[in-house]
Amino acid sequence: xxxxxxxxxxxxxxxxxxxxxxxxxxxxxxxxxxxxxxxxxxxxxxxxxxxxxxxxxxxxxxxxxxxxxxxxxxxxxxxxxxxxxxxxxxxxxxxxxxxxxxxxxxxxxxxxxxxxxxxxxxxxxxxxxxxxxxxxxxxxxxxxxxxxxxxxxxxxxxxxxxxxxxxxxxxxxxxxxxxxxxxxxxxxxxxxxxxxxxxxxxxxxxxxxx
Amino acid sequence: xxxxxxxxxxxxxxxxxxxxxxxxxxxxxxxxxxxxxxxxxxxxxxxxxxxxxxxxxxxxxxxxxxxxxxxxxxxxxxxxxxxxxxxxxxxxxxxxxxxxxxxxxxxxxxxxxxxxxxxxxxxxxxxxxxxxxxxxxxxxxxxxxxxxxxxxxxxxxxxxxxxxxxxxxxxxxxxxxxxxxxxxxxxxxxxxxxxxxxxxxxxxxxxxxxxxxxxxxxxxxxxxxxxxxxxxxxxxxxxxxxxxxxxxxxxxxxxxxxxxxxxxxxxxxxxxxxxxxxxxxxxxxxxxxxxxxxxxxxxxxxxxxxxxxxxxxxxxxxxxxxxxxxxxxxxxxxxxxxxxxxxxxxxxxxxxxxxxxxxxxxxxxxxxxxxxxxxxxxxxxxxxxxxxxxxxxxxxxxxxxxxxxxxxxxxxxxxxxxxxxxxxxxxxxxxxxxxxxxxxxxxxxxxxxxxxxxxxxxxxxxxxxxxxxxxxxxxxxxxxxxxxxxxxxxxxxxxxxxxxxxxxxxxxxxxxxxxxxxxxxxxxxxxxxxxxxxxxxxxxxxxxxxxxxxxxxxxxxxxxxxxxxxxxxxxxxxxxxxxxxxxxxxxxxxxxxxxxxxxxxxxxxxxxxxxxxxxxx
Numbered sequence: 001x002x003x004x005x006x007x008x009x010x011x012x013x014x015x016x017x018x019x020x021x022x023x024x025x026x027x028x029x030x031x032x033x034x035x036x037x038x039x040x041x042x043x044x045x046x047x048x049x050x051x052x053x054x055x056x057x058x059x060x061x062x063x064x065x066x067x068x069x070x071x072x073x074x075x076x077x078x079x080x081x082x083x084x085x086x087x088x089x090x091x092x093x094x095x096x097x098x099x100x101x102x103x104x105x106x107x108x109x110x111x112x113x114x115x116x117x118x119x120x121x122x123x124x125x126x127x128x129x130x131x132x133x134x135x136x137x138x139x140x141x142x143x144x145x146x147x148x149x150x151x152x153x154x155x156x157x158x159x160x161x162x163x164x165x166x167x168x169x170x171x172x173x174x175x176x177x178x179x180x181x182x183x184x185x186x187x188x189x190x191x192x193x194x195x196x197x198x199x200x201x202x203x204x205x206x207x208x209x210x
Numbered sequence: 211x212x213x214x215x216x217x218x219x220x221x222x223x224x225x226x227x228x229x230x231x232x233x234x235x236x237x238x239x240x241x242x243x244x245x246x247x248x249x250x251x252x253x254x255x256x257x258x259x260x261x262x263x264x265x266x267x268x269x270x271x272x273x274x275x276x277x278x279x280x281x282x283x284x285x286x287x288x289x290x291x292x293x294x295x296x297x298x299x300x301x302x303x304x305x306x307x308x309x310x311x312x313x314x315x316x317x318x319x320x321x322x323x324x325x326x327x328x329x330x331x332x333x334x335x336x337x338x339x340x341x342x343x344x345x346x347x348x349x350x351x352x353x354x355x356x357x358x359x360x361x362x363x364x365x366x367x368x369x370x371x372x373x374x375x376x377x378x379x380x381x382x383x384x385x386x387x388x389x390x391x392x393x394x395x396x397x398x399x400x401x402x403x404x405x406x407x408x409x410x411x412x413x414x415x416x417x418x419x420x421x422x423x424x425x426x427x428x429x430x431x432x433x434x435x436x437x438x439x440x441x442x443x444x445x446x447x448x449x450x451x452x453x454x455x456x457x458x459x460x461x462x463x464x465x466x467x468x469x470x471x472x473x474x475x476x477x478x479x480x481x482x483x484x485x486x487x488x489x490x491x492x493x494x495x496x497x498x499x500x501x502x503x504x505x506x507x508x509x510x511x512x513x514x515x516x517x518x519x520x521x522x523x524x525x526x527x528x529x530x531x532x533x534x535x536x537x538x539x540x541x542x543x544x545x546x547x548x549x550x551x552x553x554x555x556x557x558x559x560x561x562x563x564x565x566x567x568x569x570x571x572x573x574x575x576x577x578x579x580x581x582x583x584x585x586x587x588x589x590x591x592x593x594x595x596x597x598x599x600x601x602x603x604x605x606x607x608x609x610x611x612x613x614x615x616x617x618x619x620x621x622x623x624x625x626x627x628x629x630x631x632x633x634x635x636x637x638x639x640x641x642x643x644x645x646x647x648x649x650x651x652x653x654x655x656x657x658x659x660x661x662x663x664x665x666x667x668x669x670x671x672x673x674x675x676x677x678x679x680x681x682x683x684x685x686x687x688x689x690x691x692x693x694x695x696x697x698x699x700x701x702x703x704x705x706x707x708x709x710x711x712x713x714x715x716x717x718x719x720x721x722x723x724x725x726x727x728x729x730x731x732x733x734x735x736x737x738x739x740x741x742x743x744x745x746x747x748x749x750x751x752x753x754x755x756x757x758x759x760x761x762x763x764x765x766x767x768x769x770x771x772x773x774x775x776x777x778x779x780x781x782x783x784x785x786x787x788x789x790x791x792x793x794x795x796x797x798x799x800x801x802x803x804x805x806x807x808x809x810x811x812x813x814x815x816x817x818x819x820x821x822x823x824x825x826x827x
Binding site: 008010041042043044045047060062069070072073076077079080 | 412415416419420422423424426427430441443445446448
């Protein structure tokens with residue numbers, strides 16, 4: 001068995017309910033727009049192999065549920081993420097207003113080197129725009145995020161969002177900013193891994209990892 | 211030599227398969243109906259929940275959702291149902307809690323499990339250690355849950371348990387004792403033990419919602435196919451797993467997967483393997499030299515009772531024994547962890563004389579079994595003091611209090627690993643292997659060494675059987691489209707014994723007569739029966755492929771012209787028609803091939819019409 005890629009980057013997609021996180025994922029992994037996609041239960045998953053600087057990189061994307069009741073659960077997926085796509089809906093200011101909360105979560109639960117990208121989705125609905133490009137762009141600058149407006153419906157800038165993030169992560173790897181540690185994600189020094197292996201009491205840990 | 215008269219093996223098998231298939235279809239239909247019913251109810255509650263959720267959110271944010279995200283339509287629901295039917299990696303997550311009044315009870319399951327009372331009781335007891343201790347911590351182990359279907363037949367689900375015990379002042383008992391269990395039809399020990407190891411602790415952090423999420427993850431795994439390698443996402447981890455080629459008794463051997471390291475493993479990528487999850491070396495560390503005797507006992511179908519202090523040690527040891535004869539499938543009943551509450555407990559205790567006890571390997575931790583199963587011919591005690599749970603508590607009042615102190619101290623509390631058996635082994639332990647093991651400290655290396663050795667030993671043992679079996683195969687050149695597919699000769703035990711007696715070759719036993727004795731015992735075992743059934747099915751499939759090929763490649767018209775006989779043509783018509791029925795019912799042949807058959811039939815029909823006779827199909 002051989003793996004047709006050299007690196008795996010873990011991505012998480014976060015943001016309020018209904019901003020189009022799952023649609024972004026589907027558009028990127030399957031080139032499809034599903035208008036009435038059902039609620040995400042907790043977390044969904046997609047992959048795509050991309051080419052960055054002639055290296056095959058597998059993007060392993062965890063799409064989280066925006067719903068409040070899954071918030072606690074989805075937080076446990078942040079660990080080990082190399083990239084985080086923070087999504088809001090340009091037609092609903094409230095989703096933009098919540099960005100600070102999402103960002104705090106992302107900063108607290110990921111590594112300092114995790115690349116966070118801000119995505120203003122539903123660019124196709126220009127007429128209903130509630131948040132200007134300039135405003136969001138200033139917010140991104142202020143918080144050191146890269147920013148793009150996209151449309152999961154038309155596919156505009158979707159590819160770019162995922163690829164730009166991958167390039168930045170790859171650059172970070174090449175500059176040696178990130179340690180590659182098996183099993184631990186991009187844990188560098190201050191990462192805790194509480195849920196990694198269960199505490200097996202006084203017993204010898206059963207060796208079933210492989 | 212004894213050849214099956216009358217019916218050819220193909221049609222016998224075809225009929226058997228047909229019956230089985232009908233039964234399966236019926237069951238599937240019933241199951242589907244139940245599922246649908248359940249789904250309908252589930253979706254109602256789910257829908258309600260979502261509606262509430264949405265209302266809450268809306269009132270909070272005072273905005274109109276751009277997308278009707280909460281809309282779970284009926285069509286979406288059936289899609290999900292279909293997905294579920296197709297994808298049977300697992301069945302349910304269950305939470306078993308300890309209730310002071312009742313004992314262990316099924317607290318929650320997702321998707322909601324409908325179990326009969328006795329099955330539910332059985333599940334509850336299988337999900338908890340049955341010897342109490344004050345030790346705090348988590349244990350992971352597996353079990354088999356027997357279920358009786360509506361048609362009276364029995365089936366097993368495999369359970370993978372994460373049990374947590376810790377002090378908790380808020381509970382009146384002072385302890386939290388709770389299990390999260392994954393139920394599946396598949397015995398993928400390596401995979402599901404890892405899954406439950408990930409899910410378990412997260413469940414204790416997040417509660418029931420987590421199980422719903424984990425289930426959703428597994429539901430979106432690709433369709434389960436034998437022999438494939440998958441990358442399976444679960445709660446932020448990716449598990450790489452190779453599904454074995456055969457279904458049935460534990461898939462412990464998956465030789466095609468090699469441990470390999472990624473050049474740059476970025477995320478939580480884990481390779482899980484059934485083979486590596488059962489550490490042969492560790493299970494039997496105290497008596498490695500007895501492994502050869504145990505291999506024979508498992509191979510020849512001797513019943514074995516395995517006693518250990520903890521469910522993990524117990525279930526691992528049973529699975530290790532079962533896997534000892536890989537690639538041969540163990541066909542007896544085996545229970546990685548068995549309790550006195552099991553529906554089969556009385557079945558086993560009622561079998562008083564040795565020769566009544568069927569081929570089985572039963573793992574237990576309750577010392578009461580020494581009394582109840584004291585008559586078993588082979589009792590294996592595994593585990594040592596270091597792995598022992600703390601002192602045993604008073605036995606529950608519901609049990610007859612006949613466990614004497616003597617018995618306890620004599621058999622369990624001395625922690626001696628031992629094998630009590632009257633069985634006289636034929637083989638002797640391999641000195642080279644033992645020497646290597648004593649020289650190596652690395653458990654993984656030792657486990658692999660033992661695995662490879664016993665795999666080879668089983669292969670060697672099977673050589674004469676394989677050789678004899680291939681002599682039963684008809685020659686490829688005897689295949690003709692004008693005749694029924696050639697028949698497979700039946701396995702004549704006597705003739706086989708004669709064959710091996712004639713040769714001087716000794717394969718695994720030093721004495722020729724003893725070796726023959728061992729083969730004789732094997733021919734009477736359930737493991738042999740299954741081996742032969744598998745071989746026959748495989749051979750018949752192979753013969754069919756040859757016969758099919760002959761038909762497909764035949765130039766029907768010129769054949770008919772050369773024979774120039776309408777009765778031959780009628781016969782041929784029947785031949786091909788019969789084969790088409792077989793292809794349709796038994797082999798799931800592609801439409802393309804079936805079309806070719808049909809066009810052959812058409813040619814013959816036309817030929818017969820021209821020759822002024824009608825076929826009688």
